[in-house]
Amino acid sequence: MATMAGSEARRTLPTNSQWLFTKAQRLMPGGVNSPVRAFRAVGGEPLFIARGHGSRIVDVDGREYLDYVLSWGPLILGHCHPEVVGAVERALRDGSSFGACTPGEVTLAERIQEAFPSIERVRLVSSGTEATLAALRVARAATGRDKILKFDGCYHGHSDSLLVKAGSGVATLGLPDSPGVPRALAELTVSIPYNDIAALEEAFRRYRGELAAAIVEPVAGNMGCVPPQPGFLERLRTLTAEQETVLIFDEVITGFRVAYGGAQQLYGVQPDLTTLGKILGGGLPVGAYGGKARLMDYVAPAGPVYQAGTLSGNPLAVAAGIKTLEVLRRPGFYAGLEATSQRLVAGLLAAAQQAGVPLTVNRVGSMFTAFFSSRPVTDYVSACASHTARFATFFRGMLHGGIYLPPSQFETAFVSSAHSQEDVAVTIEAANRAFAQCREPSG
Numbered sequence: 001m002a003t004m005a006g007s008e009a010r011r012t013l014p015t016n017s018q019w020l021f022t023k024a025q026r027l028m029p030g031g032v033n034s035p036v037r038a039f040r041a042v043g044g045e046p047l048f049i050a051r052g053h054g055s056r057i058v059d060v061d062g063r064e065y066l067d068y069v070l071s072w073g074p075l076i077l078g079h080c081h082p083e084v085v086g087a088v089e090r091a092l093r094d095g096s097s098f099g100a101c102t103p104g105e106v107t108l109a110e111r112i113q114e115a116f117p118s119i120e121r122v123r124l125v126s127s128g129t130e131a132t133l134a135a136l137r138v139a140r141a142a143t144g145r146d147k148i149l150k151f152d153g154c155y156h157g158h159s160d161s162l163l164v165k166a167g168s169g170v171a172t173l174g175l176p177d178s179p180g181v182p183r184a185l186a187e188l189t190v191s192i193p194y195n196d197i198a199a200l201e202e203a204f205r206r207y208r209g210e211l212a213a214a215i216v217e218p219v220a221g222n223m224g225c226v227p228p229q230p231g232f233l234e235r236l237r238t239l240t241a242e243q244e245t246v247l248i249f250d251e252v253i254t255g256f257r258v259a260y261g262g263a264q265q266l267y268g269v270q271p272d273l274t275t276l277g278k279i280l281g282g283g284l285p286v287g288a289y290g291g292k293a294r295l296m297d298y299v300a301p302a303g304p305v306y307q308a309g310t311l312s313g314n315p316l317a318v319a320a321g322i323k324t325l326e327v328l329r330r331p332g333f334y335a336g337l338e339a340t341s342q343r344l345v346a347g348l349l350a351a352a353q354q355a356g357v358p359l360t361v362n363r364v365g366s367m368f369t370a371f372f373s374s375r376p377v378t379d380y381v382s383a384c385a386s387h388t389a390r391f392a393t394f395f396r397g398m399l400h401g402g403i404y405l406p407p408s409q410f411e412t413a414f415v416s417s418a419h420s421q422e423d424v425a426v427t428i429e430a431a432n433r434a435f436a437q438c439r440e441p442s443g
């Protein structure tokens, strides 16, 4: 497994990752192209990754890690799944982009519609951020209203309207929202606690007839994994329907992850619009938004709402997506993923208990977060009550043991179909050692 031991002499020299990070900091803000990659929440320097295969990645120093980040969710089949690689190679030989209609787009749109019956029409874009900002624009156009409702700790990409009480890297960095977001726009965004039905009812009373959209992660992933409490999504559906507010399920993480048909299939609640990304592109950049035809027909050129993209429906990304979905539909796929994830989480809980470390693990299918907290984590406030310093110690212990976890307490870890029983056993062994380092000193 991990080749962690280096000679004493080598230890004093910078690693290749450290050398690259020093250089990167002179070239890119914070040395990275997305904030949480910088490891600021856990200390130390980020790894630079050279390659990945199956459940493992290898850094530029030749160290191997079991990967539970999986590119933040897209790689449900693990790295370099041979069928996905084959599909992308074939597509590339025919041309990487045309900025014109291609057959693959139609196939992928059809697959999306089969998986999500609530999606009657869909538009492909290139990222989750693009999908959510366009979905909001459609909701505002269709209702003629400006205000939107979101939930504390839910992240929906970095568009201006949605960078208000967002989780994810924003939670990690402790930014309440971002400078540069016009106050006038932020004031149109109402954010209330996740899973709080009383707050939900109060918001709909207070802003009666004013809310264009309510956008929610139906399983939150950006304050760590937080499932919806029974009745929460249902009440949200009823209230939005009553006031003709567009209900948007942001399934960028949960789509094809918690079930083939996403959280809406798992919980049996149908939104008006859905946003997708991550798994849909099989590791290449894709997003999508779709839903009721009467709403989607506002989108140009069918309607007046402008939204476009040079690389939208890119043939390589579409080929990766189609092939990924084909593999996901094979019998037993989700049952296998569930069994691996269940075993892993049970092992982590047992290891923490043995070490006397209070731990609460939230899991929905193959997404999970181990919160360093003895209390249930049901919303942003309870997520923030976690012992983040202890998480950082655990993270570094796991990394040392060859296990790559998300470098923040407020992110979800993922399991792929490439993770084997042996991988789970190796992870739990590493966790036994890492939890031991997290114990309170016995005085």
Ligand SMILES: Cc1ncc(COP(=O)(O)O)c(C=O)c1O
Pocket: 072, 126, 127, 128, 129, 130, 132, 155, 156, 157, 158, 217, 221, 222, 250, 251, 252, 253, 277, 278, 287
């Ligand atoms: C739920 C959710 N929505 C939207 C986004 C934004 O997607 P992207 O990073 O592809 O812009 C993310 C990103 O992690 C996400 O988790």
